[in-house]
Amino acid sequence: MRRRIGIDVGGTNTDAVLLEDDRVLHAMKTPTTADVLTGVRIALLDVARAMGAGGVQAVMIGTTHFVNAVVQRRDLAPVGALRIGLPAAKSLPPFCDWPPDLAAIVRGQVHMVEGGHDFDGRPIMPLDETAVQAAARAMLAGGIGCVAVSSVFSPLDPGMERRAAEILQAEMPDAAITLSHDLGRIGLLERENVALLNACLAPLARHTIAAFEEALRQAGIVAPLFITQNDGTVIRAELAARFPVLSFASGPTNSMRGAAFLTGVQDALVVDVGGTTSDVGALKGGFPREANAVVQVGGVRTLFRMPDLLSIGLGGGSHVESDDAGRIRIGPRSVGFRLPELARIFGGPQLTTSDIAVRAGLLGLGDAAQVEDVALGFAKATLAEAARMLEETIDRMKTDAAPVPLLAVGGGAFLVPDRLQGVSEVLRPAHAAVANAVGAAIALVSGEADQVFQGMTRAEAMAEAERIARSRAVEAGAEAATLALVDVEDLPIAYLPGGALRVRARVVGEIAETSRTPRPAP
Template sequence: MSRIGIDVGGTNTDAVLVEGGKVLAAVKSPTTADVSDGVRQALADLLAAAGPIPAAGRIEAVMIGTTHFTNAVIERRSLDRVAALRIGLPANAGLPPFIGWPEDLAPVARGRVHMVQGGHEYDGRRLVPLDRKAVRDEARRIADSGLRSVAITSCFSPLTDECEREAADIILEEVPKARITLSSAIGRIGLLERENAALLNAALQSLARRTTEAFVAALRDSGIAAPLFMTQNDGTIVQSAVAEREPVYCFASGPTNSMRGAAFLSGIERALVVDVGGTTSDVGAIERGFPRQANAAVEIGGVRTLFRMPDLTSIGLGGGTEITDGGRRIGPGSVGFRLPQKALIFGGDTLTATDIAVAAGRLDLGDRVRLAGLSPALVAASLERMEHMITEAVDRMRTDATPLPLLAVGGGSFLVPDRMEGISDVVRVEHHAVANAVGAAIAQVSGEVDRIFTGIDREAALEAARSEAARRALDAGAEEAGLQTLEVEDIPIAYLPGNARRVRVRVIGEIRSAGVAVPA
């Protein structure tokens, strides 16, 4: 059985066909304004490149990773207006939903804001009883307002989602067509950051639905009957019907898929990864083949969030980066996707990082005669500066002094030097330019729990977290046999009484082949 992995980036849509751990075909095509056209084109090119070997019917699954939802937030477009319901008065009244949002984004996404009594304490006690009448009154006002995207956030809901679920039931009674995001399903401890993630998720509901429907149509038009999965920030996948409810989980799937693909193509499961694109480079770390998770707040389009995101460092250096000031200034400008017109080696007028690499003999591309005017000193100096930028970014992502291999992928990875301090080996792999699509194709299904347990011992807490994570993985479409625990992390919380500990567990498994509903 084969799988197709597709990465819809800002510039290119990459697609690969993977079977039995081998890349059978790989193609790149430009991303289109309507992203599904690009997918349709990529699928046509891929099936043509693969020849008659995989009948479209033998394709087991199609996995798509897309930056489309992130871009919508960054560009402030195609967003729904959201009804925000906060549960937790009398606490936090002075910090209502959307506080701290950029001035050009809040008005686009803010439909209604309402706060009611309720919520919990860190130990699971009720803060105050949920004001069900206030929830119902607000639900009626939402119904009258015409808003349908709703985000509900309750104090300490990662501990118990009881209040959020109760409120959601009431809203559905009054607004049967509401699409409700519960913050407890998205984020972690940290009320404002979790609520922000839930608000973004609610704002993306219509776009996510339209986008997944367009992807499903693109598959159908290409004669592929396989189910569609979307890749997520943690390197795993969910059925598209689930993904369209939780688009924020797709935010960082691009860099995540690159890291996963690099690990898979190299067979190395613990390493640092650098993905050098046209304008920027992303550096991350993989542990047991999965990206290390960020533990700090991550800003998306100026909104502070805290949920499942990879730990990344980005620098403004890529193949299209402009070199100025006699080689002393690297970027931050980049010719980006116009490299084939702008770079000196292609007859353009802009000195780019790619020109320097060609001049230094790193790469054979274009017409190097056009570089005859570059002084060797300038080439050497700018190359050294670029290597220094990469070396610094890579070094920052290390968590201890143990030397690790570095996997270099992406179209601009020729800028990565072969030797670096603290790096045991710089590894370059075949198909590195489509590592992201490969990462999508090989992704598995997961379930995660991140919760504070009190009043029970460590073993009981770990076991409770593990079985809840397994249940979530099964709900997400995993095969029960072969489920494995990928990550267990528990931190005693000394500030809190009652043997409190925060436990985070992640369980992964292969896609359940039978019984996976093909979204209509």
């Protein structure tokens, strides 16, 4: 018997489930608190009461805490940027393409030194170790505690980034250091941006993970903690504290994995309707389809592992307004977690989509008498506008014109009608409102490699990528014997000599027994 707790922290609600094998034993939903962590504690205490003496093997938490910090420009640390690449790569320095308000918060110091590699793997210049040491001392003197290191073409050869990290660690032993090749792909600015974002979140990540672990202790739950990633899998909490950017967009991917689990459908579109947004994504083999293009996070261009999602401002707490011409507008503003305070059905002043659904008889929530003054025709027209917004987004997400099944989940799934253009059927699984928490609870551990190989045959390069992915999965907390290769692809790179190949490989597996033994409380 396998029992797990899954928690997903959204912008409006924090959802939690207790899962035993394939059964949901207990589910709950509580408003997300302003500090996020209080809502997690409430959820854990509630599930702990339902858990009884049986115990659980693991606790999986998905959180929007880190991406929200970037979007809302809060709790971000100043970062020292070290770029290895002179005399090349000088004209566009770190932070050059960041929104000015975000750059003003995160830009601590910028240092550029000689080194890096050319596109064919040859060094541009030897690494200037003296300059790296001088940069480290300057950052230490400036009170910088977070550093991002990027080197030209480091996915081809990460050696200079690793050597720079050794020098930095010697001079700044307490610094949190992020190496760009651990996160990004070819494309210096986008890869560097990911490293900078990860570095500025390091103190918040450490604090958040420690608070989650303290919440487990307060609830009396003795189990290891895992954090969900944006590919629908999990990693050990201490590793998540090193790489918080890997949790970006994990909420929608949790919902997609949960929808696949609850319906048994492995290939479909999924719409997750929360309190503020509706996220539409595609399932392929039970996992989210991955984006293969530049993705902006808080206005910053990045190129790393992210799910292929389209988000619109349609949720259960979205504002509903009409102009003088009678045109209805839904969102993008939302009351969010203040729905019980601001929505009309609870005596508040703001008309929301939840009020509309209650007036139309789709939802039993709050006091229906508070919205009797809303014309039924207006309510129906608002729901029709919501359907139009969904149809347009679904059409953009599809890869061909054939109708496809749509899995509707999330607390605001009442906004999804039973019939939509381009959709063969709308499936609404049991426990759809907490599909995100279910997706967290069922998550496997993954390892991924995305690297350029030279001087190897195609078979050798793919085998090496799988080996790297397997080692990373074990580091993340997977049982080696359970690992299975779920995705591998290779892409020849033009102009690079030696038959260079970019190979991406991903493996997934069960949590290792050693990971299930929690560390003793301090």
